[in-house]
Amino acid sequence: MENLTILTPLKQPIVFELESFDVPQDQGPILFFLALLNYMVVLLANGLVIGIIVADRALHRPMNIMICNLAACDLLGGTAVLIRLMIYLATGHKKIAYGEAIIQAFSVHTYGAAVQTILAAMAYDSMSRAGVQDVESCTADL
Numbered sequence: 001m002e003n004l005t006i007l008t009p010l011k012q013p014i015v016f017e018l019e020s021f022d023v024p025q026d027q028g029p030i031l032f033f034l035a036l037l038n039y040m041v042v043l044l045a046n047g048l049v050i051g052i053i054v055a056d057r058a059l060h061r062p063m064n065i066m067i068c069n070l071a072a073c074d075l076l077g078g079t080a081v082l083i084r085l086m087i088y089l090a091t092g093h094k095k096i097a098y099g100e101a102i103i104q105a106f107s108v109h110t111y112g113a114a115v116q117t118i119l120a121a122m123a124y125d126s127m128s129r130a131g132v133q134d135v136e137s138c139t140a141d142l
Contacts, residue, residue, distance in 0.1 A: 014098035023089060032089035035082055042078040046071040066122050073114045080107035 023031060049071040053059045084104060088094060096104075 015095050016098070016101050017096075018088065018094040021088070021094070023092075025092070028089050028092060032086055035086045035089055039078060039082045039086065042074065042082070046075050046078075062125055063122065066118055066125070070115065070118050070122075073111055073118065076107060077111035077115070080104055080111060 050068050053064050053068045081104075084096065084100075
């Protein structure tokens with residue numbers, strides 16, 4: 001007896017819909033403008049931080065490089081969330097395709113993991129620069 005697997009294509013694509021996120025029609029353009037303004041500030045501020053650190057050779061130190069990585073992660077997080085939010089606010093279209101949802105979920109989780117890792121590395125670097133040789137001695141008092 002053979003084990004056969006037959007793949008049949010879906011007749012309808014998998015689509016998710018935002019259920020409890022309702023924005024009145026008259027407030028959509030205002031909220032879109034605020035989200036767009038927020039996204040522009042995120043792009044400008046993080047781009048400025050990255051540009052200054054890259055341009056000035058005196059800033060090529062470990063802590064500044066980690067700050068540059070944190071700014072790059074912030075660009076990833078802002079892009080992963082705000083773009084889809086702005087699409088919804090501009091069009092009122094609540095549906096998202098399965099592939100787009102997977103990409104957004106992957107981006108948000110990557111952003112979260114990267115930020116935690118960078119912040120942990122920054123804390124470790126800060127403690128090692130402060131002259132703390134044994135990390136366990138610092139946490140023993142807690």
